[in-house]
Amino acid sequence: MDFDFHKKHDLVLVVDFGAQYAQLIARRVRELNIYSEIIPYKATAEEIQSKNPSALIFSGGPASVYESGAVSIDPKIYDLKIPILGICYGFQLIAKDLNGVVSKNDVAEYGKTYTSKADSSTLLKDIPDNFSTWMSHRDSVTKVPDRFSVIASTEETKVAAFESSSLNIYGVQWHPEVIHSEYGQTLLKNFLVECANLKQDWTNNSIIDEAIDEVRQTVGDKKVICALSGGVDSAVAATIVQRAIGDSLTCVFIDHGLLRAGEAEQVTNDFVALTHIKLEVLDAKKNFFSQLNGITDPEQKRKIIGAQFIRAFEEATKQIAADQDIEFLVQGTLYPDVVESGGGSGTDVIKSHHNVGGLPDDLKFKLIEPLRNLFKDEVRQIGLDLGLPRDIIFRHPFPGPGLAIRIIGEVNDHNIDIVRRADLIVRQEFGQANLDAEIWQCPVVLLADVRSVGVQGDSRTYGHPIVLRPVTSQDAMTADWAKIPYDILEKVSTRITNEIPEVNRVILDITSKPPGSIEWE
Ligand code: XMP
DSSP states (O other), rough: OOOOGGTTTTTTEEEESSTTTTTHHHHHHHHHHHHHEEETOOOOOHHHHTTTOOEEEEOSSOOOTTTTTTOOOGGGGGOOOOEEEEEEEHHHHHHHHHEEEEEEEEEEEEEEEEOOOOOSSSSSTOSSEEEEEEEEEEEEEEEOOOOOOOEEEESSBBBBEEETTTTTEEEEETTTTSSSSSSSHHHHIIIIISSSSSOOOOOOHHHHHHHHHHHHHHHHHEEEEEEOOOOOHHHHHHHHHHHHGGGGGGEEEEOOOOOOHHHHHHIIIHHHHOOOOOOEEEEEEEHHHHHHHHHHOOOHHHHHHHHHHHHHHHHHHHHHHHSSSSEEEOOOHHHHHHHHHTTOOOOOOOOOOTTTTTTTOOSEEEETTTTTTTOHHHHHHHHHTTTTHHHHHTOOOOOTTTGGBSSSOOOOOOHHHHHHHHHHHHHHHHHHTTTTTOSOOOOOOOOOOEEEEEEETTTEEEEEEEEEOOOEEESSSBBBEEEHHHHHHHHHHHHHHHHHHTTEEEEEEEOOOOTOOOSSS
């Protein structure tokens, strides 16, 4: 099922020319309470028209519009009479397509650039005469198409922005979506509200109400199942579905014994008490631990856990299905997964990235994905509006295979207990120092296969090291090691070695990604 917010709201389509900015533009539009989606530049005019957008934004792109093989757009799009805003590459493409001229500049403009308004315009309403913008270009528009006027210039670029109110087409050379451009949101709002006449009515309340309605209509009186992981996505998705259909939803929590301290209880006690969700808990610890017995190879651990998870989920489903017919499965798929796996046309895409700890794609259920059109920060906001606890909403990413891949060596009760206690100390201290929002995550790793000599009291010890891996990141694809203040590191180190007798050394991982991955296994 799809959640067609644009049935009830204006839709802005961001045409993606391959820049890294399309998702950012879409999010900025949504921050104005206007719903937006991303569409690849290859979409035809018919495909675009079939989505009935109220405005189009052409994104930036890496190429020059005159290079051979430069990406372009179906020219029939200009005949649809939909308001268009072009940004950077999108701006130059409009100029070229409508018979203006784009040429190479002698001087490129990168970064902060002073920009001046050239003529009165709707696009730059409520923006001062001089302001700073963020640029990244070598080509420039040197002649505007007919019926366009120049509305802003910089020292190097005479045509830094243009406007045609009769065609309802606009363009800017700079990137209004990045925070370094002053008045970026004012400009986007001017385009969407003043020029294109859109309504700003896509709010969190409307998102929740409409998602609940849609689930109700899709499910009817059928039964639904959902696997809870303890993470924010499945918790928010399940809460929406529960609000829609109550006890026709059964959630399953597979306790594999590899979660961090307090996380299983957070799901089985706190979350249930708060939402009144119907929950089946499957205690699968013994199975997971006996299968992992003696295994130290990371890939083998992941495979075993993945396979065990599926087996446990099937077992839980069978038990539930014994007295009810289940037709739907809830998944917490998010919009970036949809965009990255092909642009959002299919409704049956299952997360492929790091699918360990997820479900196979041949399950016989129809999918319900209430978050598939939302970004992570939107899901978090909705989770807060639904009244879910901040501990769940702002939980750092945690891998499906859990603590098993944070033990270098064998996964057993003893080692899990050590890494779990160390992890708890780190979370407590980082939390107290308000570091949670500043870092992406901090895996805590036990080197169970390594021992080193130490001295505690008067006696020699031969214990294990614990590694701290605090990182900052935007999306986990790349990461930097986080510069945690020394006094906090010192406190963590002292507490770990004092409170966990098996550990006599604490190590800080200062590798970026690449070359290191975030997790150690
Ligand atoms: P790496 O170690 O590849 O991690 O740099 C990138 C991000 O993904 C998380 N991660 C996983 N998440 N199942 C998951 O759901 C997994 O198997 C898995 N392995 C790594 C990791 O915590 C980091 O945020």
